[in-house]
Amino acid sequence: MLQFRMKKEAVQTTRRQFLIGTAAAAGLAVGYRLLATEPALAQSAPAAAAANPFQAYVEVTPDNKIIIHSSQFEMGQGSYFGIATLVMEELDGDWAQVDVIGGAGNTALYGNLAWGGAMQGTGGSTSMTSSWERYRKAGAAARTMLVAAAAKTWNVPAGEITVAGGVVSHGTDKRASFGELAQAAAALPVPEVVELKPREKWTQIGSDSLKRYDSHGKTNGTQTYTIDLKMDGLVTAVMIHPPKFGAEVESFDAAKAKALDGIVDVVQTPRGIAVVGTNMWTAMKGRDLVEVKWNEAKAENRGTAEIMAEYNKAADGPGAATARNDGDAAGALASAAKVVEGHYEFPYLVHASIEPLNAVARVNEDGTIDVWGGHQMPDIYQAAAAQVGGTTPDKVKLHVMKTGGSFGRRAVADADLIVEAVATAKALGPGKPVKVQWTRENDMRGGRYRPAYVHAIKAGLDKDGKIVALQDHIVGQSIMNGSPFAAMMKDGIDPTSVEGASNLPYAIPNMKIELTTSDVNIPVLWWRSVGSTHTAYVMETFIDELAAAANRDPVEFRLSMLENHPRHAAVLKLAAEKAEWDKPLPEGRFRGVALHESFSTFVAEVVEITYKGGSDFTVDRVVCAVDCGTAINPDQIRAQMEGGIGFGLGAILQEELTLTGGVVDQENYDTYTPLRIDQMPRIEVHIVPSTEPPTGVGEPGVPPIGPAVGNALRAATGKTIRKLPLIKNLSA
Incomplete structure (x- = not known):
């Protein structure tokens, strides 16, 4: 099949531009790309070959299929569904026509725009951010060309033609499928300007009734992995x-x-x-x-006990680098009316995907x-x-x-x-x-773990119970150091080690976040929500502890420091409202709350637990509020929040990878224990309506669940658990 492709036009001075091209075709293929003028990774990403330089985003075949070439990888998070929704909103096709396949080999078309467009990749919950405009424009361009082909074929004004459900119509007597018009459309020029639907006319984006198009194959076994x-x-x-x-x-x-x-x-x-x-x-x-x-x-011979002992010792000293330094934290701590401090420990964690x-x-x-x-x-x-x-x-x-x-x-x-x-x-x-x-044992013992970390944190309160200073020293391995992403590090700071702490939203006048990067020969890698997996737990449980020290309600205490962060405050208020935060619970039940922003998405979670004493407790209910900008697929957003909560809950409760004499101890799901089905709580997800551009949901549900559970346990026991996993260390 010959295809309608795209060629690169001259670069314009505007932030966004089209890449457009044509070729004679029996089918229609269209691609629109938005170029960022501030390529965050342009200096650090490796140069990529541009095979298949004119591959398209949207392809309409003569047999009436709509094939969408995704720049983003599908690993269960629903990126194919989200991208297809963007196309279908503008194309007005029939979902039965849709197939989404992964595109690769062409950075010019598929570069991740949230990363500056310099390389293709899926991560950091950026799929919808990167795809938001270019895939809608590709869908709109394809629709415009199909309409133009019909108008030319039928000799009628394009403005009188309608498109719905994959059918192009004029009045009651002229109808054609997309496939029937594909060849004629391919002979037409790609429009240089396309008009996108206004928000009030959307039928696909934001639809609560729209379900994933690919669910059947995943549930009946026909999907090929x-x-x-x-x-x-x-x-x-x-x-x-x-x-x-x-x-x-x-x-x-x-x-x-x-x-x-x-x-x-x-x-x-x-x-x-x-x-x-x-x-x-x-x-x-x-x-x-x-x-x-x-x-x-050259082998690593230390076990985790020795490594963590070294981390704790280093954490008590000065940091090797400073990620944030507002005011005079040391001076304010010295004059504070009350000082609270402690060490937190986080183990190595395995990704533990179902498919090794x-x-x-x-x-x-x-x-x-x-x-x-x-x-x-x-x-x-x-x-x-x-x-x-x-x-x-x-x-x-x-x-x-x-x-x-x-x-x-x-x-x-x-x-x-x-x-x-x-x-x-x-x-x-x-x-x-x-x-x-790889076998499961290869997968568990083959490295690339969430790094282990230690935090030494302290904060000071004034006589009125306000936080006057906070200081945190983080010790752990760098994910970026020694990789192609090392160029993103500045002044010795790996941003993935300090994210969630260095951008803490609370109004604290004196704050210092330090980092010491360790030298350990254990391969580490980003793990779902990366640095926020440990920084959110530290910051949100410590804030609760400070609220208790100030005799303040944890929700009210947070809100008092979020005047300049309305989106943080909004999700916190919504979660507290839906969880009936002010309503007393029956005896033996306790609540905890946590708030965190990761990947430009704001999430608050309120947890209810039943505590029976010692390490015996259950997580019964989670109320989640999320602001991810424009909600493209509400049902999928809820699913990702639920999945992230389950993923994070298993990690915080019981997951831990250890080494003895340099050898990994865990091998399979019997010794490394993700969340079991009977541990999954009831979850309610509430989405904040927004007209902001969409951000990601694949990861941001993970960070708040741990501290919310930790804070519920603090409400039950009166103590903050600073060493994870929780179940192992609750009674320590």
């Missing part, structure tokens, strides 16, 4: 990784494994050894027969490479695959698969999994596809 892929000649590889981080293969003996029927090969990769079999069970049996000698000269890491790679006879997988950072993966495969990025085709969870794990700067897959495929030779499938 990377783990399900089948193709001619496909073999499966399982990995042997070093037991200690930083160790390297010194030598290995695969003779016994290769003697096993069904073992195809055993090859060394940059991070370990791949055992290739005709199926996974055979590969796993072969793996157990491989004898490996590891060089541990995997990818399929094939080196072709012509030297090109195909890679199937959860490509959360396509530009980086394309470049890494090319380097390992000994070719150039334009020779690498990425097939973007839907994925059973990521939570940040598939956004890896060194493309660890992709490197393993391509290295194994290269060793097998041309035309031999291989699926590298």
